[in-house]
Amino acid sequence: MKEWIERFSVALAERRLFFVFPLLFPFCLSAQELVSIKAENRAFPLVTEKGTASIIVDAGDDPLVKKVTGMMQEDVAAVTGKRPGIGNTFPLTGGPVVLVGSIDKSSLLQQLIKKHKIDVSSLKGKWEAYQVQVVRQPMKGIDQALVIAGSDRRGTAYGVMTLLEQIGVSPWHWWADIPVKHQQALYIRPGIFTDAPKVKYRGIFINDEAPALSGWAKEQFGGFNHRFYEKVFELMLRLKGNYLWPAMWGNAFYDDDSLNIRTAAEYGIVIGTSHHEPLMRAHDEWRRYGKGAWNFDSNETRLKDFWRTGLQRADNEKIVTIGMRGDGDEPMSRETATALLERIVDTQRHIIEQVTRKPASATPQLWALYKEVQDYYDKGMRVPDDVTLLLCDDNWGNIRRLPRLEDKNRTGGYGIYYHFDYVGGPRSYKWINTSNIARIWEQMHLAWEYNVRQIWIVNVGDIKPMELPISFFLDYAWDPGKWNEDNIPNYYETWAVKQFGTAVGTEVGNILRLYSQYSARRKPELLNEKTYSYQEWKTVTGEWRQLRSRAERMDEKLPPDYHDAYFQLVLYPVTALCNLHEMYHAVALNKPDSVKWYFENDSLLTARFHTTLAGGKWNRMMSQTHIGYTSWNDPPRNRMPALTGKAITDTVKAPATRTALSLVPDTAKGRLFYEKDGYIAMEADHYSYARNDRYVAWKAIPGIGKTGGGISPFPVTAPRQQGEEDDAYTAYNFYTYDTGTITLYTYCSPTLNFPHQQGLQYAVSIDDEPPQLITLNKEDDDLHTWERWVADNIIIKRSVHTIHTPGRHVLKCRVIDPGVVLQRLVIDAGGLQPGYLGPPETSILR
Ligand code: REL
Structure with a gap:
C-alpha cells in the first residue's frame, strides 16, 4: 500500500495521473452536471411532487448570504411553482434541507465541519471559492442536506448562483427577459463540486450612458439610484462578477443616492471609480462641488480636501483609483510631468493612510495606464508595488501593453481595462455589439498568459445590447482554462443553449457566431456607401440577408414566451445591421426610394424595441444615434445619407481566359x-x-x-x-x-x-x-x-x-x-x- 501511495505521489507530481482522477474520485462533479430533473440514485430532492427542501442560513452569516438564499427561494418558486421556506436553524425533524453558509461566519456549517460531516479544507484561505455537496444524515433527524459552502461571502453567493442558473434561471432573466425554464422536480446529484475564480476582480464599467441607458433608467427607476443598481448588482452576482465602475456621465454613484453604497455592500459588489476619477470621487462631483481648477499645481489644498471627503464616505469594499488626468478625461499636461504625478500619488496615498488609519498597502488601489498615462510608465515612473497596474487596450479592443514574462511579481499585480463601447476617435461606437468573441478571447488570453490576473474590467456602455460579450468576458475571467483556440466557437452555442434551450441552441449559436464576425468587420458608425466595392457590397449584403432570414426562421420556431428575449438578443441586432448594410448599399447604387425605405425601417426597428418589446420595458434603450456621422462624435439625430447621384459600378475587367499549364501539376502536399x-x-x-x-x-x-x-x-x-x-x-x-x-x-x-x-x-x-x-x-x-x-x-x-x-x-x-x-x-x-x-x-x- 505504502509503495502504491508513493508511486501515486510521484506520478501526480509528474502529472501523469491526469486521466486517472475521474476513476479515483468518482464523485467530483462538473458544474454542468449538478442538477437533474429525475430522481437519480442518491440524488438530493430539492423539489419533488411532495414539496421542497427547506433553506437554512445561519442568523450570523453575512447579509449577502441571506440575500442569495432569498434569491434561491424566489427562483425555485419561479421554476417549480413551489416555494421553499427559509429558516435559521436545523429543523428538529423533517425533510431535506439546503444549508447555505460561509465557512467563516456560519456556525451551522461549523457544526457540520466539527462533526466531520463535511470537509471544507479545499476552501480554506481561498478567494470566492465554493463547494456544493450532498451530505447524508448531517444532524439527528435529518436524512440529507445539500450544503453550499463558501470560503467567504461571495464564494457562497457564487455557489448559489451556479445552482440557480442550472435549475433554469438565466443570469439575464430580468435584463433580457429570458423565460424561466419550468420543471416539476429538481434533484441535485450526489458528490462534491468545488470551484473558484481565477481572475481576482472581474468587472464592468457602465459608461457613455446617455442617451440610451440614462433615458431608460430615468423612466424605469427615476435615475441611477439604488433601485437601478440593485438590478445591476444582481446581474453581476449571477454572472459571477464582483467589481463595478458605476455610471459617471453627469452621474455620481456616492452622491446621487446615499443608498447606492449600502446596496453595493449588501450585494457584495466591490466599487471603483473609473480610470481618471481618483479617490472614490466621480468626475461630476468636481463640477458640482469643486472650486477652482482641476489642477494639482495651482489648487492642491482644495483637491486634497475633495479627495479626502470622497474617501471618508467610501466605507464599502473598494478599489481606489490613484493618479490624475486632466479635467474631463484629458491629458493633465502636454509634457509628461512625471515629478508632478509622483507627488500626486504620494499625496493620495498619504490621504488613504490618514482616512483608513492603516498602511496605504492595506487598501486595494489601481493606477490606470490609460492613453497618455502609459507614457509616464514608459518613461520610468513607478508606483508602490501594492498598487495594481491597470494596463489598457486602445479603446478598440487591442491591448496596448503587457508585462514581460521575466518582470518580477508585483504584490498588486496587473489588470486590464478593455472596451466594448467607446466615445472618441476615430469614431465613437456606442450603439450595438460589434466585438467578435474570438478576438476578445485572443486578446484576453494574451493578458492571462502574461500574468495579468488581478483585475479585468470592461467598458460595456449601456449594458444592453452587450449581453453576449459581457457574459463571455466574465465567464472567461472566471475560468481562463475553459476556453481555448480550439473550442472558442462553441461558446456561442453554450451561451445560446443557456438562454434558449437545447432544442434551438445550435442554430441560435451559429447565428450569433456569424453575427459576431460580420458585425466586427467595421463599426456601423463608420459605414458608408464607399466602404465596399461593387462586388463586395453584393457579397456582404447577401450574407447579412441570409443571416437575417435564418434569424427570422428561428423566430418563427420559438415558443411565444421566448420572442421578447430572442428579439433583443438576436433578431434586433441581426435585422438592424442587415438593414443598415442594405441602406448604404442602396446609397451606393443610387436608389433614393430604397435608401428612404431602409432609413425609415431603421427607426421602425428602434420603435419596436422601445414600444412593443416586453410591453415597453426597454423604452429608450436603443436611442443611440448611429447613422450620419461626419466626425468622431455622434450627430444629435440619425440623418438619412445623401445620395451622390452616381451609382457604383463593377470595376472588375473581364479577365483574359487563362489555362493552367496542368490542372494537377505535381504531387504538392495539401491545398x-x-x-x-x-x-x-x-x-x-x-x-x-x-x-x-x-x-x-x-x-x-x-x-x-x-x-x-x-x-x-x-x-x-x-x-x-x-x-x-x-x-x-x-x-x-x-x-x-x-x-x-x-x-x-x-x-x-x-x-x-x-x-x-x-x-x-x-x-x-x-x-x-x-x-x-x-x-x-x-x-x-x-x-x-x-x-x-x-x-x-x-x-x-x-x-x-x-x-x-x-x-x-x-x-x-x-x-x-x-x-x-x-x-x-x-x-x-x-x-x-x-x-x-x-x-x-x-x-x-x-
Ligand atoms: O472610454 C473611456 O475609457 C473613457 O473615454 C471614459 O472613461 C471617459 O471617462 C468618458 O466616459 C468621460 O469622461
Missing part, C-alpha cells in the same frame, strides 16, 4: 490555390501544410478574421523565434501563369506592440528566396496609422517578391513573435482590384 483574374487570395487558416518547431506552432483561431479564421503562434508565451532550427511555418501552394514581380498583402488583426519592443514580427518567403522580415505594428504610436488600423479593423502589410517560373510555387509564413494573427494572404499578380475585405478566396484544389 493548391489557383491564380484567378490576376490574383490569388487565401484564408490564412487554409494552409497547405505546416511545420512546428520545438517551441511553437501556428494554430487556427476559428472566426477571428473578417472573412474567416486566422492563425496565430501558440503558446503565446513562446520565445521569439530565431530561424534556423526554430523554424515553424505554414506553407501555401499556389499556382501562377506568369513570371515577374508580384505583391503579397498579408491581412493581420490589428494587434498592438504589446511587448514594447521592435514591433511584432513574422517572415514571408516565396519558393527559395530568403525570408523577408515583416514588422506588423511598429507605428502604433502614429495617430493616423493607428486610426486607419482600428477603423478598418485590419493591418495590411505589403511585400514584393519575384516569380521566376510560371506554375506552382510555395509561400511560407514563418513565426517570429507570438501575438501576431494572420487572417488572409492575397497575392497581386497584376489583376487585384481595390476592396475593403480583399477578393474572395480563389479556388482550391486538394
Whole structure:
C-alpha cells in the first residue's frame, strides 16, 4: 500500500495521473452536471411532487448570504411553482434541507465541519471559492442536506448562483427577459463540486450612458439610484462578477443616492471609480462641488480636501483609483510631468493612510495606464508595488501593453481595462455589439498568459445590447482554462443553449457566431456607401440577408414566451445591421426610394424595441444615434445619407481566359490555390501544410478574421523565434501563369506592440528566396496609422517578391513573435482590384 501511495505521489507530481482522477474520485462533479430533473440514485430532492427542501442560513452569516438564499427561494418558486421556506436553524425533524453558509461566519456549517460531516479544507484561505455537496444524515433527524459552502461571502453567493442558473434561471432573466425554464422536480446529484475564480476582480464599467441607458433608467427607476443598481448588482452576482465602475456621465454613484453604497455592500459588489476619477470621487462631483481648477499645481489644498471627503464616505469594499488626468478625461499636461504625478500619488496615498488609519498597502488601489498615462510608465515612473497596474487596450479592443514574462511579481499585480463601447476617435461606437468573441478571447488570453490576473474590467456602455460579450468576458475571467483556440466557437452555442434551450441552441449559436464576425468587420458608425466595392457590397449584403432570414426562421420556431428575449438578443441586432448594410448599399447604387425605405425601417426597428418589446420595458434603450456621422462624435439625430447621384459600378475587367499549364501539376502536399483574374487570395487558416518547431506552432483561431479564421503562434508565451532550427511555418501552394514581380498583402488583426519592443514580427518567403522580415505594428504610436488600423479593423502589410517560373510555387509564413494573427494572404499578380475585405478566396484544389 505504502509503495502504491508513493508511486501515486510521484506520478501526480509528474502529472501523469491526469486521466486517472475521474476513476479515483468518482464523485467530483462538473458544474454542468449538478442538477437533474429525475430522481437519480442518491440524488438530493430539492423539489419533488411532495414539496421542497427547506433553506437554512445561519442568523450570523453575512447579509449577502441571506440575500442569495432569498434569491434561491424566489427562483425555485419561479421554476417549480413551489416555494421553499427559509429558516435559521436545523429543523428538529423533517425533510431535506439546503444549508447555505460561509465557512467563516456560519456556525451551522461549523457544526457540520466539527462533526466531520463535511470537509471544507479545499476552501480554506481561498478567494470566492465554493463547494456544493450532498451530505447524508448531517444532524439527528435529518436524512440529507445539500450544503453550499463558501470560503467567504461571495464564494457562497457564487455557489448559489451556479445552482440557480442550472435549475433554469438565466443570469439575464430580468435584463433580457429570458423565460424561466419550468420543471416539476429538481434533484441535485450526489458528490462534491468545488470551484473558484481565477481572475481576482472581474468587472464592468457602465459608461457613455446617455442617451440610451440614462433615458431608460430615468423612466424605469427615476435615475441611477439604488433601485437601478440593485438590478445591476444582481446581474453581476449571477454572472459571477464582483467589481463595478458605476455610471459617471453627469452621474455620481456616492452622491446621487446615499443608498447606492449600502446596496453595493449588501450585494457584495466591490466599487471603483473609473480610470481618471481618483479617490472614490466621480468626475461630476468636481463640477458640482469643486472650486477652482482641476489642477494639482495651482489648487492642491482644495483637491486634497475633495479627495479626502470622497474617501471618508467610501466605507464599502473598494478599489481606489490613484493618479490624475486632466479635467474631463484629458491629458493633465502636454509634457509628461512625471515629478508632478509622483507627488500626486504620494499625496493620495498619504490621504488613504490618514482616512483608513492603516498602511496605504492595506487598501486595494489601481493606477490606470490609460492613453497618455502609459507614457509616464514608459518613461520610468513607478508606483508602490501594492498598487495594481491597470494596463489598457486602445479603446478598440487591442491591448496596448503587457508585462514581460521575466518582470518580477508585483504584490498588486496587473489588470486590464478593455472596451466594448467607446466615445472618441476615430469614431465613437456606442450603439450595438460589434466585438467578435474570438478576438476578445485572443486578446484576453494574451493578458492571462502574461500574468495579468488581478483585475479585468470592461467598458460595456449601456449594458444592453452587450449581453453576449459581457457574459463571455466574465465567464472567461472566471475560468481562463475553459476556453481555448480550439473550442472558442462553441461558446456561442453554450451561451445560446443557456438562454434558449437545447432544442434551438445550435442554430441560435451559429447565428450569433456569424453575427459576431460580420458585425466586427467595421463599426456601423463608420459605414458608408464607399466602404465596399461593387462586388463586395453584393457579397456582404447577401450574407447579412441570409443571416437575417435564418434569424427570422428561428423566430418563427420559438415558443411565444421566448420572442421578447430572442428579439433583443438576436433578431434586433441581426435585422438592424442587415438593414443598415442594405441602406448604404442602396446609397451606393443610387436608389433614393430604397435608401428612404431602409432609413425609415431603421427607426421602425428602434420603435419596436422601445414600444412593443416586453410591453415597453426597454423604452429608450436603443436611442443611440448611429447613422450620419461626419466626425468622431455622434450627430444629435440619425440623418438619412445623401445620395451622390452616381451609382457604383463593377470595376472588375473581364479577365483574359487563362489555362493552367496542368490542372494537377505535381504531387504538392495539401491545398493548391489557383491564380484567378490576376490574383490569388487565401484564408490564412487554409494552409497547405505546416511545420512546428520545438517551441511553437501556428494554430487556427476559428472566426477571428473578417472573412474567416486566422492563425496565430501558440503558446503565446513562446520565445521569439530565431530561424534556423526554430523554424515553424505554414506553407501555401499556389499556382501562377506568369513570371515577374508580384505583391503579397498579408491581412493581420490589428494587434498592438504589446511587448514594447521592435514591433511584432513574422517572415514571408516565396519558393527559395530568403525570408523577408515583416514588422506588423511598429507605428502604433502614429495617430493616423493607428486610426486607419482600428477603423478598418485590419493591418495590411505589403511585400514584393519575384516569380521566376510560371506554375506552382510555395509561400511560407514563418513565426517570429507570438501575438501576431494572420487572417488572409492575397497575392497581386497584376489583376487585384481595390476592396475593403480583399477578393474572395480563389479556388482550391486538394
Ligand atoms: O472610454 C473611456 O475609457 C473613457 O473615454 C471614459 O472613461 C471617459 O471617462 C468618458 O466616459 C468621460 O469622461
